[in-house]
Amino acid sequence: xxxxxxxxxxxxxxxxxxxxxxGELEVLRGLSLHANKGEFVTILGPSGSGKSTFFSVLxxxxxxTSGDILVDGSPLSASGDHLAFMPQKDALFPWRRVLDNLTLxxxxxxxxxxxxxxxxxxxxxxxGLEGFEDAYPFELSGGMRQRAALLRTVVQERDVLLLDxxxxxxxxxxxxxMQAWLEKMWExxxxxxLLITHDVREAVxxxxxxxxxxxxxxxxxxxxxxxxxxxxxxxxxxxPVFSGIEAxxxxxxxxxx
Amino acid sequence: MTRTTATDKVAGILGPVVVIAMxxxxxxxxxxxxxxxxxxxxxxSRVWEQGWAARADLWANAIPTLRATLIGFALxxxxxxxxxxxxxxSNIVRRxxxxxxxxxxxxxxxxxxxxxxxxxxxxxxxxxxxxxxxxFFPITVSLVEGYASADRDxxxxxxxxxxxxxxxxxxxxxxxxxxxFFAGLRIxxxxxxxxxxxxxxxxxxxxxxxxMQLAKNSFRTDLVLAAVAVSALLTLILxxxxxxxxxxxxxxxxxxxxxxxxx
Ligand SMILES: Nc1ncnc2c1ncn2[C@@H]1O[C@H](COP(=O)(O)OP(=O)(O)O)[C@@H](O)[C@H]1O
Ligand SMILES: [Mg+2]
Numbered sequence: 001x002x003x004x005x006x007x008x009x010x011x012x013x014x015x016x017x018x019x020x021x022x023g024e025l026e027v028l029r030g031l032s033l034h035a036n037k038g039e040f041v042t043i044l045g046p047s048g049s050g051k052s053t054f055f056s057v058l059x060x061x062x063x064x065t066s067g068d069i070l071v072d073g074s075p076l077s078a079s080g081d082h083l084a085f086m087p088q089k090d091a092l093f094p095w096r097r098v099l100d101n102l103t104l105x106x107x108x109x110x111x112x113x114x115x116x117x118x119x120x121x122x123x124x125x126x127x128g129l130e131g132f133e134d135a136y137p138f139e140l141s142g143g144m145r146q147r148a149a150l151l152r153t154v155v156q157e158r159d160v161l162l163l164d165x166x167x168x169x170x171x172x173x174x175x176x177x178m179q180a181w182l183e184k185m186w187e188x189x190x191x192x193x194l195l196i197t198h199d200v201r202e203a204v205x206x207x208x209x210x211x212x213x214x215x216x217x218x219x220x221x222x223x224x225x226x227x228x229x230x231x232x233x234x235x236x237x238x239x240p241v242f243s244g245i246e247a248x249x250x251x252x253x254x255x256x257x
Numbered sequence: 258m259t260r261t262t263a264t265d266k267v268a269g270i271l272g273p274v275v276v277i278a279m280x281x282x283x284x285x286x287x288x289x290x291x292x293x294x295x296x297x298x299x300x301x302s303r304v305w306e307q308g309w310a311a312r313a314d315l316w317a318n319a320i321p322t323l324r325a326t327l328i329g330f331a332l333x334x335x336x337x338x339x340x341x342x343x344x345x346x347s348n349i350v351r352r353x354x355x356x357x358x359x360x361x362x363x364x365x366x367x368x369x370x371x372x373x374x375x376x377x378x379x380x381x382x383x384x385x386x387x388x389x390x391x392x393f394f395p396i397t398v399s400l401v402e403g404y405a406s407a408d409r410d411x412x413x414x415x416x417x418x419x420x421x422x423x424x425x426x427x428x429x430x431x432x433x434x435x436x437x438f439f440a441g442l443r444i445x446x447x448x449x450x451x452x453x454x455x456x457x458x459x460x461x462x463x464x465x466x467x468x469m470q471l472a473k474n475s476f477r478t479d480l481v482l483a484a485v486a487v488s489a490l491l492t493l494i495l496x497x498x499x500x501x502x503x504x505x506x507x508x509x510x511x512x513x514x515x516x517x518x519x520x
Contacts, residue, residue, distance in 0.1 A: 056413055059417035061412075061413040085414060085417035085418075087410035087411070087413060087414050089410050091414050094509055094513050095507065095510075104418070107428075108415065108420045108424060136509050138516040138517075139512070
């Protein structure tokens with residue numbers, strides 16, 4: 001991609017030497033990584049390594065012990081509202097109907113409810129939620145809930161999407177469908193994405209670049225490019241390049257534990 | 258699923274009716290067999306007859322009791338809510354204030370009620386205050402626990418959207434507390450009528466409490482029990498009303514619970 005040829009380009013998000021401890025517990029150690037504009041970057045790591053903690057620092061919910069986070073070259077604290085977050089559990093509010101869940105971010109930003117709805121509505125069919133606007137979230141299937149949670153994230157029109165194990169709770173078949181669907185959506189919208197997963201295949205299938213985290217305290221132990229062409233299709237899973245990267249990642253993860 | 262809910266519903270109505278009918282039958286039988294006078298143990302049929310004959314009086318006295326109950330309970334809701342917000346501000350505040358609230362609940366009503374009358378007279382105010390005093394605690398506790406039940410992920414989500422504490426309270430913590438609140442509300446409402454009657458008993462010019470006292474002093478045990486039945490009926494109606502309010506204000510909860518049972 002052009003961003004790699006031209007490394008002078010300021011990354012959309014850059015994290016430099018980030019450290020995070022909770023009292024005695026050291027969770028993040030000297031973390032450095034970046035994502036360029038329109039790039040799909042995945043963070044792959046074992047459970048409990050500190051991936052979600054990393055996102056909670058990025059969203060500003062947790063103040064880091066030390067380190068810099070730059071968005072388009074300026075410190076995160078100054079820019080504030082550049083990142084849109086999708087939590088590990090979908091965190092859809094059961095007392096809000098689907099459409100009202102989707103407008104939550106806009107409402108918090110101060111957009112009037114009617115206006116927020118106008119902005120969300122055209123995206124509802126794109127995300128396969130047509131006809132379910134007035135349903136409650138607990139009436140949706142697992143896949144639909146994740147699509148709703150993703151739409152709630154996307155509609156905020158922030159520069160970067162932070163997706164924390166979006167398909168972790170789904171059954172294998174639905175998960176594969178959702179991965180293919182997300183890839184297609186990404187082709188269309190070209191968001192800058194930081195995705196967390198512990199699923200190696202998901203990481204390879206979706207990403208331009210993958211960072212592998214160690215066990216806690218998390219550091220970056222490997223950075224791997226995925227030179228597979230876009231759009232990605234399911235049959236690429238059998239591609240030697242695909243399985244080669246998959247094997248490399250597995251090896252790194254297993255050695256680290 | 259649907260079949261069992263239908264049977265459950267019938268059992269839910271039929272069960273209490275059968276139990277109450279059995280108690281009344283045994284009571285009726287014992288009251289007539291034992292030879293105890295009507296001033297000691299009147300039979301249910303006598304309570305009903307005499308209560309019906311005195312219905313105008315009972316009604317006239319139920320109204321002030323209901324008024325004190327409702328106004329007191331409204332005050333209790335307001336105070337209970339404000340306290341819950343105060344307790345939610347920080348752990349330090351909660352740890353310092355909560356023990357004080359617990360202590361208020363250990364004070365014997367027998368002492369509190371006459372003091373209220375002494376300080377605030379025989380009118381509405383002491384009764385309202387006593388009802389609020391007796392009922393605010395379950396409301397506050399249920400709200401505070403409800404706030405704490407708010408999903409951590411959802412809070413992180415709201416913060417990432419740029420929400421401040423007030424917004425998080427309004428959009429997340431308060432709605433999360435609603436199922437807890439209604440549980441607390443039902444506990445509180447069962448104490449409310451009794452508290453009003455207690456206050457009247459300690460000193461009043463009208464109301465079921467004073468009616469009971471006068472009936473007792475003239476050995477009309479049947480009328481005491483008739484007044485008790487009226488107060489129980491008031492409590493039952495208010496209790497049932499909480500379900501109506503719950504269904505109107507948080508219609509999602511019933512559907513949510515149903516979805517949890519049969520996914
Ligand atoms: N606020 C916190 N206080 C104390 N420990 C925390 C906090 N947040 C996370 N942790 C700890 O940090 C570690 C990493 O957690 P997490 O980031 O959720 O891992 P992952 O998402 O990679 O599975 C865990 O051991 C967790 O208990
Ligand atoms: Mg996690």
